[in-house]
Amino acid sequence: MNQTIILQSRPQGTPKLENFKIIEEKKPEPGSGEVLLQAKYISVDPYLRGRMRDEESYIPPFKVGEPIDSMVIAEVISSNNPNFKEGEFVSGMLQWKQFQISNGAGLNKIDEQRAPLTAYLGVLGLTGLTAYIALDKIGKLKSGETLVVSGAAGAVGSVAGQIGKINGCRVIGIAGSDEKIKKIKDDFGFDGGINYKSTSNMKKALAEKCSDGIDVYYDNVGGEILDAVMQNINDFARIINCGAISLYNKEEMPTGPRLEGILIKKSALMQGFLVRNHVKDFGPAINQLGTWLKEGKLKYDETIIKGFENTPQAFLDLFDGKNTGKMIVEV
Amino acid sequence: MNQTIILQSRPQGTPKLENFKIIEEKKPEPGSGEVLLQAKYISVDPYLRGRMRDEESYIPPFKVGEPIDSMVIAEVISSNNPNFKEGEFVSGMLQWKQFQISNGAGLNKIDEQRAPLTAYLGVLGLTGLTAYIALDKIGKLKSGETLVVSGAAGAVGSVAGQIGKINGCRVIGIAGSDEKIKKIKDDFGFDGGINYKSTSNMKKALAEKCSDGIDVYYDNVGGEILDAVMQNINDFARIINCGAISLYNKEEMPTGPRLEGILIKKSALMQGFLVRNHVKDFGPAINQLGTWLKEGKLKYDETIIKGFENTPQAFLDLFDGKNTGKMIVEV
Numbered sequence: 001m002n003q004t005i006i007l008q009s010r011p012q013g014t015p016k017l018e019n020f021k022i023i024e025e026k027k028p029e030p031g032s033g034e035v036l037l038q039a040k041y042i043s044v045d046p047y048l049r050g051r052m053r054d055e056e057s058y059i060p061p062f063k064v065g066e067p068i069d070s071m072v073i074a075e076v077i078s079s080n081n082p083n084f085k086e087g088e089f090v091s092g093m094l095q096w097k098q099f100q101i102s103n104g105a106g107l108n109k110i111d112e113q114r115a116p117l118t119a120y121l122g123v124l125g126l127t128g129l130t131a132y133i134a135l136d137k138i139g140k141l142k143s144g145e146t147l148v149v150s151g152a153a154g155a156v157g158s159v160a161g162q163i164g165k166i167n168g169c170r171v172i173g174i175a176g177s178d179e180k181i182k183k184i185k186d187d188f189g190f191d192g193g194i195n196y197k198s199t200s201n202m203k204k205a206l207a208e209k210c211s212d213g214i215d216v217y218y219d220n221v222g223g224e225i226l227d228a229v230m231q232n233i234n235d236f237a238r239i240i241n242c243g244a245i246s247l248y249n250k251e252e253m254p255t256g257p258r259l260e261g262i263l264i265k266k267s268a269l270m271q272g273f274l275v276r277n278h279v280k281d282f283g284p285a286i287n288q289l290g291t292w293l294k295e296g297k298l299k300y301d302e303t304i305i306k307g308f309e310n311t312p313q314a315f316l317d318l319f320d321g322k323n324t325g326k327m328i329v330e331v
Numbered sequence: 332m333n334q335t336i337i338l339q340s341r342p343q344g345t346p347k348l349e350n351f352k353i354i355e356e357k358k359p360e361p362g363s364g365e366v367l368l369q370a371k372y373i374s375v376d377p378y379l380r381g382r383m384r385d386e387e388s389y390i391p392p393f394k395v396g397e398p399i400d401s402m403v404i405a406e407v408i409s410s411n412n413p414n415f416k417e418g419e420f421v422s423g424m425l426q427w428k429q430f431q432i433s434n435g436a437g438l439n440k441i442d443e444q445r446a447p448l449t450a451y452l453g454v455l456g457l458t459g460l461t462a463y464i465a466l467d468k469i470g471k472l473k474s475g476e477t478l479v480v481s482g483a484a485g486a487v488g489s490v491a492g493q494i495g496k497i498n499g500c501r502v503i504g505i506a507g508s509d510e511k512i513k514k515i516k517d518d519f520g521f522d523g524g525i526n527y528k529s530t531s532n533m534k535k536a537l538a539e540k541c542s543d544g545i546d547v548y549y550d551n552v553g554g555e556i557l558d559a560v561m562q563n564i565n566d567f568a569r570i571i572n573c574g575a576i577s578l579y580n581k582e583e584m585p586t587g588p589r590l591e592g593i594l595i596k597k598s599a600l601m602q603g604f605l606v607r608n609h610v611k612d613f614g615p616a617i618n619q620l621g622t623w624l625k626e627g628k629l630k631y632d633e634t635i636i637k638g639f640e641n642t643p644q645a646f647l648d649l650f651d652g653k654n655t656g657k658m659i660v661e662v
Contacts, residue, residue: 224592236608241594256589258554263572263603270601272594277567 002027005096005311007062011052014249014319018067018117019052020312026062028101035084035107037074037100042329043121044315045070049248060277067095071126073110073117074100083205084109091120096311098331122155123293123300124286126275131159131218132285134273135167139216140239146210148229149190151220153180153301155326156242158188159289160218162298165189169216172209173234174202174225176321183324187299198320202228213237221246223256230262239270249319301325333358336564336642338393342383345580345650350383351399351643359432366415366438368431373660374452375646376401380579390607398426402457402545404441404448405431415440422451427642429662446624447599453486453657454624454631455617457606461573462490462549463616465604466498469571470547476497477541478558480521482551484511484632486657487573490620491549491624493629496520500547503540505533505556507652514655518630533559544568552577554587561593570601580650632656 001024008021027212030036048070051062062068072094076084081104084090090107094100109121122128135141148162151157152173161184164171173184173193181193199205205315206214213234219226222244234240246252263270292298303323305314308331318327332355339352363366379401393399403425412435415421421438426432441451446605453459466472473659478495482488483504492515495502504515504524512524521542530536537545537559544565550557553575564570578585594601623629634654636645639662649658 122567213374219591222589241591242593244589244595247589247592254589255586258553258575258578258585258587260550260557260572260575260601260603261578263601264575264604264605267603267605267608269603270591270594272591272596272598274595274598274602277598 001025002097002099003308004067004098005308006067007052007064009064009223010054011049011249014196015049015052017312017316022309025097027099030078030080030101032104033081034101035079035081036077037090037094037102038077039072039074039096039098039100039331040089041073041092041118041121042096042311042331043071043125044309044311044318044327044329045126046243046245046248046318048315049319051071067097069093069095071121072096072252073120088179089117091125098308114290115278118302118304118326118328119293121292122302123298124289127155127326128159128289128300129278129282129285130273130275131156131163132289133275133278134240134242135160135163135216135218136281136285137278138269138271139218139238140274141167141169143214144170145215146170146172146212146234147216147218148172148206148210148214148319149173149218149220149227150192150225151243151245152184152193153324154220155300155302155323157220158184158301158325159298160182161190162188162292164216166292166297170210170212172206174221180321180324183301187301196225203231206232216240217243218242219244223247223254227257227259230257230259233262233268235266235268237268239268241270241272245319302328304328304330306330332356333428333430334639335398335429336639337398338383338395340395341385342380342580345378346383346647347602348643349648350592354641356428358430361409361411361432362574363432364412365432366410366412366627367408368421368425368433369408370405370425370427370429370431370453370662371420372449372644373427373623373639373662374402374456375649375658375660377574377579379648380650384505386462398428400424400426402452403427404451420448427639429639440627443556445621449635449657450624450631450660452659453633454490454629455620458486458657459490459620459631460609460613460616461604461606462487462494463620464606464612465571465573466491466494466547466549467612467616469600469602469604470549470569472498472500472547475501476546477501477503477543477565478547478549479503479505479537479541479545480551481505481575482574483515483521483524483554484655485551486631486633486654488514488549488551488587489632489656490629493519495547497623497628498615501541501543503537504553511611511655513659514632518632527556529640534562537563547571549573550575552584554578558590561588561590564593564597564599566597566599567597568597572601572603576650623644629654633659635659635661637661
């Protein structure tokens, strides 16, 4: 049989297990030009929460009663498509199914010799690309500048911080536990970190850790941490709005301090970043990230949850910060 | 004698006449290398409100008991400086005094043959430069795009809108009276306008006037009008944060909807702009603006208040929107 995870109902606020349902389907048969894929690793990501809303966004919303999809590493089990051979591994936006059919469109072959399969969902996948391209296009790091990264122990944040170090920046990370702060310093080479959960005055804590002010902020969380950063930015600061996980589960439009006055006073820039708008830059970016990986300049971390049926829980755990690095389900 | 306007006390909230005081001084005598200047036209500008606060900003704050300064057009009355001749006109950051001494530093000679003297405080001065350079560096207008300008009948806004038309954009202005809306359409060639004071739902009004969405927003006001614009922006929109007059008189940090979610969803950019950071671009910008002015492609409007002693009231009137175009005091 073939387990499939569907969106059972749209979440109100924080998603719950009951919003998902596992159903059993028949294992499909590939037709002419098609391949049969078996999912090996499934990426669960905060942005999927947005697709669970019934509203226009940059990717179409999921439909109630239909399967969720996300980035998946799959093995070609059988192939009627000359471009793919049995036993090859591919990545692509695939459904949360144990087995599925593809005509090959949108699949990328991946090389297990270059890096482990799961790296292609993280440091060499969308999360690594998100960190690299956003810093390249918006951050424009200069040696000696101070980079602050929120969600610093996460898949994007940990790569962003390491790229900061490679570029000669002082890098301070923000994360939600002392364990994560220890990890970003010991494993990823950050110069310092702030546990926002145990810090009452983030503005002051940032001022202390960033005595020369903040030049670039890689923001994965939005909300009050962004506000605190804004009160410490330097002239010509660049704020990369890459994620706003603190807002994703809110039903009402959240309010906060108006930032336009600070932007003017500091001649600062805030820019939203979606990696999907930069597909043409993926090739060179993967090459650079792959080179750093081989040189040992780039490390990565992943949290691997075993069992296809645990995919919804792994997704929910993202919002409790239970992952360190890329959250992946091993099917 | 020599009238001088000093900051008598720091305003709390909206400035009042009592925050200023006119004192009498002796007319100064120029020393070696110095010139005696007589003020002809004084520029009053919203940003001066910020300098009345006792806080670090991009320009040092005014001191209580000392003269205000702003851009002034002055005539050289007598000169001990070989670079300046009696009867020449100059512009510069000068004090609110009828007569003052300068060593020539920071003074720019201006050519009355090219354009009327007051144009050098407006369309060929900092306001025209602010409109031109911000659109050039941040707005990056493309033909066929929709540009929205707030404070559209103001000195910066009216030039920004006309530059939009010169670049082939559809231009919608926001201003605070039907008279101003008529003016931006009839005199400055805007395609349409919205009187925000008589409009209850700005989000809807903008959606109606900008049926293809908003690509570039030239923001002189901040606050709720910015919020309404943000709900109508297109992918890759550019928001120029040039002014936030709606916030300047607030004592508390104003709050509003958090914008980081929209910035991400739309891959949009917000960037603060201070013309003082672009001094090296002034020359080419004045040439371009001067050419458009001569070609009749650029019109400007000014509100001239007569009498040196009326300078504080002219400044206060800015916050009631009593000016159309550049607010200038004729000494």
